[in-house]
Amino acid sequence: MPGMAVRTHQSQRRRQVLTRERIVETAVELLDASGKDALTVRALTGRLATGSGAIYWHIGNMDELLEAAADAVVATALARPAEVAPQDEIRAVALGLFDAVAEHPWLAAQLAAQLIRNPWGPVTLRIFESVGRPVSALGVPRDDWFTTTSTLVHYVLGATAQTSQRADGFEVDRAEFLATASRAWRDLDPDDYPFMRAIADQMREHDDREQFLTGVNLVLTGIAALHIKGD
Amino acid sequence: MPGMAVRTHQSQRRRQVLTRERIVETAVELLDASGKDALTVRALTGRLATGSGAIYWHIGNMDELLEAAADAVVATALARPAEVAPQDEIRAVALGLFDAVAEHPWLAAQLAAQLIRNPWGPVTLRIFESVGRPVSALGVPRDDWFTTTSTLVHYVLGATAQTSQRADGFEVDRAEFLATASRAWRDLDPDDYPFMRAIADQMREHDDREQFLTGVNLVLTGIAALHIKGD
DNA sequence: CCATGATTGGAGCGATGCTCCATAAACCAA
DNA sequence: TTGGTTTATGGAGCATCGCTCCAATCATGG
Numbered sequence: 001m002p003g004m005a006v007r008t009h010q011s012q013r014r015r016q017v018l019t020r021e022r023i024v025e026t027a028v029e030l031l032d033a034s035g036k037d038a039l040t041v042r043a044l045t046g047r048l049a050t051g052s053g054a055i056y057w058h059i060g061n062m063d064e065l066l067e068a069a070a071d072a073v074v075a076t077a078l079a080r081p082a083e084v085a086p087q088d089e090i091r092a093v094a095l096g097l098f099d100a101v102a103e104h105p106w107l108a109a110q111l112a113a114q115l116i117r118n119p120w121g122p123v124t125l126r127i128f129e130s131v132g133r134p135v136s137a138l139g140v141p142r143d144d145w146f147t148t149t150s151t152l153v154h155y156v157l158g159a160t161a162q163t164s165q166r167a168d169g170f171e172v173d174r175a176e177f178l179a180t181a182s183r184a185w186r187d188l189d190p191d192d193y194p195f196m197r198a199i200a201d202q203m204r205e206h207d208d209r210e211q212f213l214t215g216v217n218l219v220l221t222g223i224a225a226l227h228i229k230g231d
Numbered sequence: 232m233p234g235m236a237v238r239t240h241q242s243q244r245r246r247q248v249l250t251r252e253r254i255v256e257t258a259v260e261l262l263d264a265s266g267k268d269a270l271t272v273r274a275l276t277g278r279l280a281t282g283s284g285a286i287y288w289h290i291g292n293m294d295e296l297l298e299a300a301a302d303a304v305v306a307t308a309l310a311r312p313a314e315v316a317p318q319d320e321i322r323a324v325a326l327g328l329f330d331a332v333a334e335h336p337w338l339a340a341q342l343a344a345q346l347i348r349n350p351w352g353p354v355t356l357r358i359f360e361s362v363g364r365p366v367s368a369l370g371v372p373r374d375d376w377f378t379t380t381s382t383l384v385h386y387v388l389g390a391t392a393q394t395s396q397r398a399d400g401f402e403v404d405r406a407e408f409l410a411t412a413s414r415a416w417r418d419l420d421p422d423d424y425p426f427m428r429a430i431a432d433q434m435r436e437h438d439d440r441e442q443f444l445t446g447v448n449l450v451l452t453g454i455a456a457l458h459i460k461g462d
Numbered sequence: 463c464c465a466t467g468a469t470t471g472g473a474g475c476g477a478t479g480c481t482c483c484a485t486a487a488a489c490c491a492a
Numbered sequence: 493t494t495g496g497t498t499t500a501t502g503g504a505g506c507a508t509c510g511c512t513c514c515a516a517t518c519a520t521g522g
Contacts, residue, residue: 018501041479051502052480058500062479112343112392119393120412125419125427132426145426146433151386151446158389159381161343162350181351188356195363195376196356202377215382222453249470272510282471283511289469293510 018050020058020068027069031106039066063117070110071123073100078130087220089134094156094216097127098209101160108164111157127153140227148223155219163208178204249281251289251299258300262337270297294348301341302354304331309361318451320365325387325447328358329440332391339395342388358384371458379454386450394439409435 026047030039041052041062048055059065077100081092101107114121132149140148182204185196257278261270272283272293279286290296308331312323332338345352363380371379413435416427 040477042477045502049502051504053482053503054501056480108347109344112347113340115389115392116339116343116395119396120415124393125424129424129426132430136426136429142429143433146430146437147442147445148449149426149430150390150442151449154389154393154446155382155386155450156389157392158346158385158387161346161388162355162385164347165350184351193356193360195360195367195380198367198373199363199377199380202374206377211378211381214378215385218379218382218453218457219386219450220453221456222449222451225452225456226449271508273508276471280471282473284472284513285470287511 018048018054018058023048023055023058024065024068024072027065028072028104031069032104036066036106036109039069066110067114067121067123070107070114071126073104073107074111074123074126076100078126086134086137090131090138090152090220091213091216093130093134094152095209095213097156098160098163098212101164105164108161112161115157124153127156131156135223138223138228140223144227148227152216152219152223155215159212159215163212178206249279249285249289254279254286254289255296255299255303258296259304259335262300263335267297267337267340270300297341298345298352298354301338301345302357304335304338305342305354305357307331309357317365317368320368321362321383321451322444322447324358324361324365325383326440326444328387329391329394329443332395336395339392343392346388355384358387362387366454369454369459371454375458379458383447383450383454386446390443390446394443409437 023044026044027039030043030047039062041055044055045052059068074097077096078093081089081096084092101111111123114123118124128149131152132145135149135152136142136145182200185193185200185203188196190197254275257275258270261274261278270293272286275286276283290299305328308327309324312320312327315323332342342354345354349355359380362383363376366380366383367373367376413431416424416431416434419427421428
């Protein structure tokens with residue numbers, strides 16, 4: 001692994017043809033272009049004109065690379081927003097993640113995977129911090145910061161997951177997709193699925209992004225009702 | 232695939248040694264015992280004393296098997312609860328999922344994967360129905376059923392994901408794990424992570440299940456405040 | 463009783479992640 | 493400069509995986 005011995009200078013060494021950064025960068029390109037299955041060691045060696053050994057000298061294993069790729073994209077998406085009211089900042093952070101997942105369809109699965117495998121890894125930390133900061137500025141008592149932020153983050157992650165794949169189609173496809181699903185719900189067994197049949201119409205006409213924001217607002221309302229006095 | 236031609240009788244045929252059900256059952260056993268990586272075609276052929284061809288005659292591909300396994304487990308977990316007040320039923324459904332994920336650590340990743348790949352697949356449908364039914368009994372106007380239920384479901388799925396892996400250790404390990412994480416948060420850069428440092432203590436002492444329920448209640452409060460009149 | 467179709471078991475293909483090693487390139491001390 | 497040490501590279505090869513394909517088996521009905 002690099003940087004193990006004395007960092008003599010930080011000399012560039014043969015102009016450092018292969019860096020961890022360059023690998024992560026290329027990984028994101030591959031993921032964006034063709035999804036998770038396209039990110040293989042062999043695809044990387046092809047694009048970078050190198051061998052698998054060189055890659056593994058920089059990156060440990062595939063999971064680590066995926067984690068780094070996700071971290072890079074999330075870091076960009078959560079770049080410090082402008083100074084606004086706490087509620088608006090929370091919405092901005094949430095939408096930042098929502099849009100990042102829309103631009104990088106592979107990100108949803110990766111976020112979920114990391115949340116599960118390593119619940120307090122760097123990516124989760126970043127998201128928590130970005131959501132928690134405005135939460136603490138919201139007037140919520142200190143003792144409720146953790147609980148409140150957790151709820152918000154969990155909602156955001158769950159919601160981005162379900163709506164992550166609307167990216168690879170156009171509006172037309174989406175309308176068609178919704179119509180098909182809505183129709184399928186109508187044909188469900190009335191005894192087993194009365195509720196789904198009842199909301200088939202609402203579902204057909206809903207907008208994912210709008211629905212996402214509605215959810216954020218709903219949680220924010222709950223926070224205000226429970227934890228903010230005099231509101 | 233089976234059942235393609237005339238279902239002569241539903242004769243048992245050599246007592247139908249290999250069925251889709253038996254395969255799914257065995258898959259769940261393997262998953263429970265040793266996690267997702269342990270579910271391989273070869274492991275299945277070993278346990279079932281058959282060949283891969285026989286398995287693929289019943290089951291299409293690996294993803295379909297995982298989906299079936301998840302569906303089976305979720306169906307059990309969401310078995311119709313007793314008739315109670317809507318709010319309690321919602322909590323019961325949520326905890327049912329929470330506990331199912333605790334018992335079957337692989338389920339969290341699988342739920343996330345299916346939510347992403349096929350947002351309205353059978354498993355999601357089942358969860359939506361189970362949550363939506365009490366929501367509609369809550370007094371929420373019909374037009375808000377979809378939105379409200381979505382928010383609840385998304386929170387539940389996000390939360391179960393993060394807390395899914397507390398199963399494979401004992402209480403001691405967990406305390407140690409939390410202490411380690413809490414300590415790590417203290418050492419974070421105060422400029423980059425002021426919030427995480429501030430909540431390090433709360434995090435060390437929190438209980439996952441309790442925190443999960445707190446989140447559900449927070450969302451329920453939001454729903455009541457926004458959509459239930461005279462409350 | 464045999465012909466047809468339903469079901470099985472396993473060999474084998476293509477692809478993957480990763481290890482291992484023979485080199486090459488940069489560095490350091492003399 | 494020179495020789496040795498560390499850093500970094502490229503690729504061959506191994507174990508394993510999902511899945512396909514096919515010859516063999518079993519059950520049933522004409």
